[in-house]
Amino acid sequence: MSLYTAVATSSGRDQRAVSSDGQLDVKLGMQKELGGDGVGTNPEQLFAAGYAACFASAMRLVAKQQNVDAGDASVTAEVSLNANGQGGFTLAVTLRVELPDHLSGEAGRALLDATHQVCPYSNATRGNIPVELVVE
Template sequence: MSLYTAIATSDGRDKRAVSSDGRLDVKLGMQKELGGDGIGTNPEQLFAAGYAACFASAMQLVAKRQNVDAADASVTAEVSLDANDEGGFTLGVTLRVELPDHLSGDAGRALLEATHRVCPYSNATRGNIPVELVVE
């Protein structure tokens, strides 16, 4: 049973992306590193923003279940676009998580690992692309 389905349409990496409800309407732009003008956002930035937001929300859910206060935590997602050996491309992700001081060490690492098992982005990428969890 689906809890929610997001729908978006795009006509290319350097054009536009629009959600079916119109709430998302962004100009896309090819990165300068890929030969574009760098104007507009790109799919990797959108994926990074989505993953960071999703992981942060999942962490709040897990923290609540564990009776832990993680209200001041934040997540930065770094999404790399890499060439593969077959002439195509792959993604890689580093999630940098800033935790409150009381969640340093093993408690913080345990929270991140539990969150990584709950987050839908983590579950979707597991086994497909490398995801590194970094506590900062």
């Protein structure tokens, strides 16, 4: 059963992306590294923003369940676009998580590992693309 369905439409990575409710309306642009002018956001940036926000929210949920305070934590997602050697492309993700000092070491790693099992983006990407979790 679906809790929520997001709907967005685009006609290409150098066009626009618009959500059905109008809350998202962004100009997309081809990255300079791919031959574009670099003006506008790109799908990899949108994916990175979504994954970072989702993982951070899931981490707050897991921290609450574990009775730990992760209120000052932040997540930075790095999404890499890679050639697959067969004319197509793949993605790879590194999630860099800044945790409060009291969550250093094993407690922080346990929180990240548990979050990685809860986050919908992590569950969607597991087994499909590499995702590295880094505690900073």
